[in-house]
Amino acid sequence: MEADVFHHIAPFVGFAYPNETEVPWSELIVIYPYITGLVAGAFVVSSLHHVFGMERFAPISKFALLASLCFMFFAPTPLLFHLGQPTRALNAVLTPHWTSAMAAFGYVAGFYIVLLLLETWFSFRADIVAMSKSRTGIMQKVYQVLTLGSDDVSPRALHTDHTIARRLAMIGIPGACGLHGYVGFLFGSLKTREWWSSDLMPVIFLLSAVGSGVGLLIVIYVIASWWRKTPTNNGAMEGLLYLLWTGIVVVVVIEALEMVQMLYKAREGIEGVFALIQGPITNSMIIQWGGSFLALVITSIMMLYNTKGKRLVFWLFISGLLMMVGVLAMRWNVVIGGQELSKTMRGLMTYHPEVFGRESLFTVATLFTAPFVVLYLAQKLLPTVWEADPEEHEDKVFDIHKAI
Amino acid sequence: MTTQDTKVEKEAGDLSRRDFLGLLGKGAACAGALVGAGSALASAGGGAVSALGGVGPSFQQDDAQYAEAVKNPPKIPNYNWTQHKWAFGVDADRCIGCLRCVEACKMENSVQMDRNHTRTWVERYVYLEGSDHAHVDSIHDIKNVVPGSKETRFKFDNRYKDEKVTKEFFVAKLCNQCEKPSCVQVCPTGATYKAVDGPVLIDTKYCIGCQYCVQACPYGARSLNEARGTAEKCNWCYHRITKGMQPACVEVCPTGTRIFGDRTDPESPVSQFIRNNKVSVLKPDMGNMPNVFYKGIDKEVL
Ligand code: SF4
Ligand code: SF4
Numbered sequence: 001m002e003a004d005v006f007h008h009i010a011p012f013v014g015f016a017y018p019n020e021t022e023v024p025w026s027e028l029i030v031i032y033p034y035i036t037g038l039v040a041g042a043f044v045v046s047s048l049h050h051v052f053g054m055e056r057f058a059p060i061s062k063f064a065l066l067a068s069l070c071f072m073f074f075a076p077t078p079l080l081f082h083l084g085q086p087t088r089a090l091n092a093v094l095t096p097h098w099t100s101a102m103a104a105f106g107y108v109a110g111f112y113i114v115l116l117l118l119e120t121w122f123s124f125r126a127d128i129v130a131m132s133k134s135r136t137g138i139m140q141k142v143y144q145v146l147t148l149g150s151d152d153v154s155p156r157a158l159h160t161d162h163t164i165a166r167r168l169a170m171i172g173i174p175g176a177c178g179l180h181g182y183v184g185f186l187f188g189s190l191k192t193r194e195w196w197s198s199d200l201m202p203v204i205f206l207l208s209a210v211g212s213g214v215g216l217l218i219v220i221y222v223i224a225s226w227w228r229k230t231p232t233n234n235g236a237m238e239g240l241l242y243l244l245w246t247g248i249v250v251v252v253v254i255e256a257l258e259m260v261q262m263l264y265k266a267r268e269g270i271e272g273v274f275a276l277i278q279g280p281i282t283n284s285m286i287i288q289w290g291g292s293f294l295a296l297v298i299t300s301i302m303m304l305y306n307t308k309g310k311r312l313v314f315w316l317f318i319s320g321l322l323m324m325v326g327v328l329a330m331r332w333n334v335v336i337g338g339q340e341l342s343k344t345m346r347g348l349m350t351y352h353p354e355v356f357g358r359e360s361l362f363t364v365a366t367l368f369t370a371p372f373v374v375l376y377l378a379q380k381l382l383p384t385v386w387e388a389d390p391e392e393h394e395d396k397v398f399d400i401h402k403a404i
Numbered sequence: 405m406t407t408q409d410t411k412v413e414k415e416a417g418d419l420s421r422r423d424f425l426g427l428l429g430k431g432a433a434c435a436g437a438l439v440g441a442g443s444a445l446a447s448a449g450g451g452a453v454s455a456l457g458g459v460g461p462s463f464q465q466d467d468a469q470y471a472e473a474v475k476n477p478p479k480i481p482n483y484n485w486t487q488h489k490w491a492f493g494v495d496a497d498r499c500i501g502c503l504r505c506v507e508a509c510k511m512e513n514s515v516q517m518d519r520n521h522t523r524t525w526v527e528r529y530v531y532l533e534g535s536d537h538a539h540v541d542s543i544h545d546i547k548n549v550v551p552g553s554k555e556t557r558f559k560f561d562n563r564y565k566d567e568k569v570t571k572e573f574f575v576a577k578l579c580n581q582c583e584k585p586s587c588v589q590v591c592p593t594g595a596t597y598k599a600v601d602g603p604v605l606i607d608t609k610y611c612i613g614c615q616y617c618v619q620a621c622p623y624g625a626r627s628l629n630e631a632r633g634t635a636e637k638c639n640w641c642y643h644r645i646t647k648g649m650q651p652a653c654v655e656v657c658p659t660g661t662r663i664f665g666d667r668t669d670p671e672s673p674v675s676q677f678i679r680n681n682k683v684s685v686l687k688p689d690m691g692n693m694p695n696v697f698y699k700g701i702d703k704e705v706l
């Protein structure tokens with residue numbers, strides 16, 4: 001047999017079509033909707049301040065925007081690693097075949113990257129100008145280039161920046177929802193697979209995306225504060241708690257509804273669905289539902305008792321992490337689980353990911369680490385000072401260093 | 405004659421014709437196979453003969469030949485695709501499960517030589533006494549691979565010999581060249597398209613290997629050809645039918661299970677087959693409107 005990077009022959013039970021035993025979409029296609037989801041979620045948080053003027057999110061709004069941008073850079077990369085002919089990737093953009101949901105991907109992603117870049121530039125322009133004045137040597141040159149020759153920081157100019165950034169964010173919200181609802185459509189529109197072809201799929205993808213994005217923001221905000229030895233802002237943390245709680249509630253309910261509907265309708269092949277849940281994806285189902293429920297319980301208790309300070313930071317961090325892990329497991333269950341259930345509905349494959357190779361867990365880990373590294377670098381370039389004022393709300397501010 | 409043809413003829417000398425026929429049909433339908441072998445031979449350069457001995461290569465066509473074939477596709481004179489409408493029939497009542505068709509297709513079309521990739525396959529349905537459900541298996545079951553053949557040859561094993569079988573039949577499967585192909589609908593580049601004369605084709609020079617089409621086909625007819633990084637599926641041997649020949653599987657089938665022809669000609673075998681029998685298609689609820697018509701299949705056929 002040809003030794004190559006693509007072989008994903010999965011052992012099977014029951015009857016599956018011969019060609020199905022090679023699972024077409026690997027863990028790279030698990031991480032792809034996961035990353036786009038994080039982008040969409042982080043963007044929504046950043047917009048809460050930019051668009052709706054919710055002041056409690058002011059301290060993290062620019063940080064969220066930057067995080068969204070850094071993750072978006074890497075959203076298309078899993079697809080490139082997955083293609084059989086990566087050098088031809090642009091074919092789909094040059095001659096898009098419009099009946100295909102996938103044909104729009106290049107445009108949707110391109111549009112969104114441009115939008116994020118523009119919004120970032122307008123949001124950070126004043127900082128860039130300031131740094132082009134204060135820095136020296138090569139960095140000064142870099143910042144001068146980044147100003148794109150526009151170094152007017154008069155109140156009027158700043159106001160214009162703000163207005164434009166806000167308008168971009170206003171386009172960005174439907175954009176983010178579209179981007180991620182679209183990813184759900186890629187799966188939900190395939191009539192072939194009972195596990196995928198659901199009208200709720202785009203909605204589930206979108207809502208879980210926002211949930212996981214909020215989770216991500218909580219996690220990186222807490223870690224970054226700890227790293228920088230600055231306290232987290234209590235108002236922002238509370239806001240994130242409300243968001244996360246709402247996100248989890250909605251996601252859990254909708255997903256449960258979908259599951260119940262599928263089981264209740266009990267169309268032909270429902271035994272296959274049961275077997276799938278009790279078989280190849282049992283563990284990831286436990287992680288998905290266990291993670292969501294735990295996060296739901298923790299955040300509910302915090303909401304009930306109005307938890308503040310040290311406890312809030314710690315448990316919110318845990319809940320955010322649980323949400324991220326839960327949604328990742330959910331992506332696995334959808335993408336891999338859907339392919340593990342044969343199109344005959346009478347057979348099950350068991351997919352075993354490779355550890356090294358082009359399509360492997362290693363690639364996934366690398367591609368998923370990259371946005372964090374880029375975010376770290378981007379923070380060096382465009383520092384987002386937590387915009388809170390510690391003196392003013394001394395009582396509300398918690399110093400993470402004392403907690404960890 | 406194209407450069408490819410000349411080159412290939414030279415190389416075909418390496419392969420003994422008798423060996424090749426043995427591989428195809430164990431003498432079954434020899435005359436037909438001989439004609440069919442012509443173009444299979446043409447692509448069977450570089451050591452493919454060893455497939456017989458069990459040490460076959462992954463492909464019957466080597467990379468250079470493939471590149472040449474793509475660069476210099478054979479010209480087909482006098483073929484007008486608006487004048488034909490191809491269709492396929494499967495008379496399941498006749499199939500004996502010999503799997504000559506599967507092997508012939510793999511030789512003819514340079515399909516990967518393993519049990520997990522195939523353009524056509526045959527499913528065996530067996531009802532045991534007292535059961536209302538069929539046991540189904542096919543060539544991807546390791547027990548149906550001829551031992552030592554490195555997954556190049558297949559034979560249904562005799563696993564039910566000690567059981568009481570109440571009903572048993574075979575069903576040949578292949579791409580249905582659907583009227584409304586979901587694979588074409590989802591292809592982002594347009595690399596896969598519906599030809600005017602019926603078959604759904606893949607432009608392997610343009611396909612990006614995203615495998616969305618593999619997901620979208622309800623019948624499991626598609627796979628990824630890893631070595632080429634592009635999608636792979638049956639095209640009813642388009643290179644043969646446009647020259648007036650039969651697809652390789654039809655050619656070698658010793659029982660006449662597989663029927664092929666032009667629906668614009670009312671006297672073609674397939675037109676007669678459809679007219680004279682009560683035929684059905686697979687998974688009609690998918691709305692794909694298949695162009696492979698079945699006779700004699702059962703509720704259990706998936
Ligand atoms: S059977 Fe599958 S691959 Fe063939 S035309 Fe129909 S959808 Fe496409
Ligand atoms: S693998 Fe090729 S033929 Fe299939 S959908 Fe992708 S580009 Fe189209």
